[in-house]
């Protein structure tokens with residue numbers, strides 16, 4: 001899909017920081033941090049509420065501009081681009097959100113078409129991509145329906161189709177399943193895993209749900225106080241013993257049998273996604 005050499009990381013955040021001042025005068029946000037996500041990886045970001053997960057994710061498409069450091073996506077240094085260059089680069093970076101962010105006065109097909117329309121794609125190309133992507137997420141029959149008539153899971157499928165339509169290199173997902181029930185969450189994880197396998201799209205995903213990260217991700221970064229404090233390979237579904245993440249899970253009484261390594265094997269016997277309950281522990 002990409003003309004970029006396979007060895008070029010999909011995402012390289014180099015020494016990025018984005019600091020805010022909290023009401024008490026303390027510094028919060030993202031402290032100087034590096035993150036490299038290879039092409040084709042599904043990378044999870046997990047941590048306490050306020051750890052800086054969403055800020056880090058938003059640095060990857062410059063929705064948040066870093067105070068320092070560089071953001072390089074598929075070899076292109078976004079921090080050095082003009083406004084027009086950045087708009088162009090963002091066409092290859094899809095994003096999905098917890099609350100779907102669909103336009104309610106536009107049909108499903110119009111919602112999926114929107115980013116391509118903004119990018120100036122031809123009507124024939126848009127029509128083809130809308131059909132392909134709605135078919136991919138299993139919603140071809142809903143093309144002319146308005147989002148108000150869809151379930152939460154269907155709305156998130158539309159959002160995924162919209163994000164995939166411009167053929168992105170990278171998909172950024174901020175808590176994409178938090179508003180969904182456990183069954184629907186598993187279905188959505190399958191859609192995201194299929195997008196990764198079929199289109200080779202790299203996924204960077206923030207989640208509070210340990211099961212989401214464990215089922216979907218190849219690697220996970222654990223954030224604390226604005227920094228990545230641990231990175232783990234979890235492609236086999238296991239959390240390495242002795243890791244910070246393992247001890248957290250033990251502290252929260254959440255250690256159980258490792259989940260199935262493959263989302264495609266996750267069907268009937270799947271436990272409900274485990275909410276990490278990090279906010280409660282943090283308070």
Ligand SMILES: Nc1ncnc2c1ncn2[C@@H]1O[C@H](COP(=O)(O)OP(=O)(O)OP(=O)(O)O)[C@@H](O)[C@H]1O
Nearest residue numbers: 020021022028029048049050051052053054055056
């Ligand atoms: N635009 C902003 N202005 C001021 N402070 C901000 C802003 N965005 C984030 N912060 C602060 O930076 C810190 C990290 O926020 P962030 O949203 O990245 O956390 P998070 O890990 O995603 O948390 P959650 O799990 O609750 O979504 C928080 O203390 C937050 O209040």
Ligand SMILES: [Mg+2]
Nearest residue numbers: 053054055206
């Ligand atoms: Mg967040």
